[in-house]
Amino acid sequence: MMNITFPDGAVRQYEQGSTALDIAKKISEGLARKILAAEVNGEVWDLSRPIKNDSSIKFLTWDDEKAKSTFWHSSAHLMAEAVEDAFPGVKFWVGPPIEKGFYYDIDLGDNVISESDLEKLEKKMNELSKQNNSFVRKEISKADAVKYFEEKGDEYKLDLLQGLEDGSITFYTQGNFTDLCRGPHIPSTGLIKGIKLTSIAGAYWKGDEKNKMLTRIYGVTFPNQKELDEYLVFLEEAKKRDHRKLGKELELFTFSEKVGAGLPLWLPKGAMLRERLQNFLQKAQIESGYLPVITPHIGSKSLYVTSGHYEKYGKDSFQPIKTPVEGEEFFLKPMNCPHHCEIYKASPRSYKDLPLRLAEFGTVYRYEQSGELHGLTRVRGFTQDDAHLFCMPNQVKDEFKKVIDLVLYVFNSLGFTDYTAQISLRDQNDKSKYIGSDTNWEIAEKSIIEASEEKGLKTVIEFGEAAFYGPKLDFMVRDAIGRKWQLGTIQVDYNLPERFDLTYIGEDNAKHRPVMIHRAPFGSMERFIAVLTEHCAGKFPMWLVPVQVKILPISDKFLSYAQNVLSKLKNNDIRAEIDDRSEKIGKKIRDTELSKVPLMLIIGEKEVNDKKVSVRRQGKGDEGVKDVQEVIAMIQDEVKHKKIAETTA
Incomplete structure (x- = not known):
């Protein structure tokens, strides 16, 4: 027993x-x-x-995330069986579960698959599901595994086998399909019922552009059709909110092949929106005791060797910038923190100077693979709302609490009300992989936990998820349609103060090492704006939206009064425009609705005679006739109190 x-x-x-x-x-x-x-x-x-x-x-x-991952990994195997049936002789690389569904990377040989083939594969998957075949696990020797895939002629699985040893190799079989896989899997294919293959993409083998391009098929499955139907409705809503689509429609940003992939160009409306976000956080930071700094876009190779970023990002960085001096190398900066360490080191520091909070909206560059670029969420050049706090160990907790306050202020001002804080701590069973003394780690970990408790945060603790240089706190935010995003991070760092030999003179007149805290409430301006755009479906709050008011005269003869209204609005710092096109008022209203402008002021003969305007709210309709000063006061109130627009599409 x-x-x-x-x-x-x-x-x-x-x-x-x-x-x-x-x-x-x-x-x-x-x-x-x-x-x-x-x-x-x-x-x-x-x-x-x-x-x-x-x-x-x-x-x-099914309610457990780990069960969903197992279900979706099993679904990837079911899809692979369907693909192998449709295209005999294909070869498979990897087929992992992802946050919502799964994919499999496949070498189709001379076969070509199109979107129209997905429906046929779905039909086959449903047939195979109804056979209710068990997923059978078999432990196998490396020699037998190699022999199996040599006979099959699958170089991709043979490559995977190179890193495996006897005793750790398992095959899984369901129906006529066998795969090298460590598992686990659900009991049988019959549990997979709601099936949808969502898209096809190209993916380089091992993510390396020098390797062969494989075909990646994405899918999602559910235990019943009802959940799939609900998910498909969700996907349609997500398409409406896609920041790439809205960014184009609202004229926020664009990309140019001549400028380069992954390098966004901010159009005037997007630049103004971004600038307001930056000013909003800068004002809050100054009130919280941050000092602004500015650092160059490049740095000497030696700076990044010292920080360790050359070792970490060297292969993912842009090629070194050569200078006329032999042997001199510069890099586009991958991180702002090494530069901030040098600013700290520029002057002698005392315990009386701490905490020192240095903040910068600094642009950094990393060479992401072209297949991984995605709108503003994955780019090669992005601006971090970076700050680095240098403090004494006994100040860590208070600094954490202050940063939490700042992060929550940002979230609440922008309508992100559903969030969880993930506390990432050391692996208690293997402390050897972390730098810094046990004492400092214990102080920092305790500080993060207590600060989170005292701020009433909903938290989860993940052991082993800390960075090697210190524990951290990440904010996981759910948007208006339930998707989870990581926004805002606070990290403790013992590594860089050591590498840069940063010190301060303590009360005992001796040198001490400061603790460094990294924090970025937005994360990056690009990704944050992408998430915000999708969260509010392009309906930005009044204080942030590029154009707050659109004035719609019914005909040209009311343009003079419209100009008068525009002047009054602009004199009160309200962002307004006149639609002076020779179009019917119905079309002007429809176009303004699509452009997500919060307020429309309609002007006809009655409004001119009464010296008033007819007010329409985006998505809500008529709000009656108002005096212009009344409209101004209403807008100013919404801006002052950072009122949030509804997040429905």
């Missing part, structure tokens, strides 16, 4: 070799039907895998 410990601490005995499914059935047949996988001693297992020793167990249902 063996002892099995459940999440509530209860311990029960079962026969040695029992599977998680056996144990679930003895508890409840209903439970056994619901579970997809099990977590055994912290590792996700197949339900059919025998448990041979005393263990802890947690049953995973």
